Amino acid sequence: MKIGIVGLGLIGGSLGLDLRSLGHQVLGVSRQERTCKIAVARGATDEAATDLALLADTDLIFICTPIAHMRSTVSQLIPHISLETILTDVGSVKASIVQEIAPLWRNFVGGHPMAGTTESGIEAAQHGLFAGNPYVLTPTETTPSDAIALLESILRPLQVRLHRCQPEAHDRAVAWISHLPVMVSASLIAACLSEADPDVIKLAQALASSGFRDTSRVGGGNPELGLMMARYNRAEVLRSLLVYREQLDRIIHEIDHENWTTLEETFQQNQAARPKFMK
Template structure:
């Protein structure tokens, strides 16, 4: 099958690597000639161009651009698509995508592969990035069933955990487990940065190890991703931030009042709750 990928960054490049391994012909489009050249060299695409007319050959197109340029890209893209072409995206916010992007193309399937690294760009692309990771599809009543089936048939061989849900449910859920952690992690780094004693700050840097590395990782990632989470999932993110602030206030109160029994109970509850999300 001829597969199109518009946006040859971490996700688009990694999709290309895997889909080519599965025998598909992958056509890529990027705004930068250098990115197109590197995508070919790295084996992420068979052919690449800065011209969206290359997508005329594609039967399914993965839209892997940042949310901020997605609508403009789709408006430029759709004149070059065959009527039967299926268009799907990889955006981390689905309510906005289904309201804004889906109306531009009848065969549109909202998607979100929940995989990634702290790095970005075509050089960060790697094979098997999506193995055992959730891949969310958010079809609505207007989404053609055959389009959904076609996307499913392409992504199942990537060994993903396929999940279907409504766009708004997706956004509320990822606010808790993806978008809120980015803001918490970034606020941790910002708080450390505000330490006024340079000697203490330098010592903290020297002592930082696995706990700080794990907690700060997502906050030290691509700033554009954090901005898009806040801009396009504002309502759900603010709701989760307020809930987190209230919970943090409870922790502060327990410590200030030296209520060690209450603190121990809270920490015991969080210890027991974590495995329901993450199984080590």
């Protein structure tokens, strides 16, 4: 199948590597000529260019641009592609994207691969990035079933765990397990930096190990992604942050009042609950 990818960063480049390894012809578009050359050299695309006209004869196109540019990208694509071409995106927010793009293109299927690293750009692209991870599709009642079926047939060989849900349900769920962790992780780093004693900061940096590495990873990643989460999933991110703040206040209260038994019960409940999120 001839597949197009607009946006050759970590996600777009990794999709290209995997799709080409499965025998698909992959054509890529990036705003930068340098990125196009690297994508071809690395084997992420068969061809790459800065002109969307390259994708005129593709069967399926992945929109892998930042969320802020997705609608304009689709508008610019429309004059070049067939009405039968299927469009999908990889944005981490779905309701706003689906609301904007679905009216423009009948064969649009919202998508979100739940995979990534703290690195960005075509240089960070890697084989097998999506294997074993969830890949969420958010079709609506007007999404053609044959478009969904074709997209799923392309994604299954990537060994992803496919899920379907409504765009609004997606945004509420990922606020808890993806967007809130980014905000909390970023706050952790900022809190550490607020230490007034420079010697203590240096010691903390020297002693930081797996605990800090794990909890700070997503907060120390691509700043643009964190901003897009907050901006385009604002209501759900705020709701999750407010609930999280309530939980912090509870822990502060228990420590302040030396309610060690209650605090231990909280930690025990959390220990029991965590495996359900690690399937």
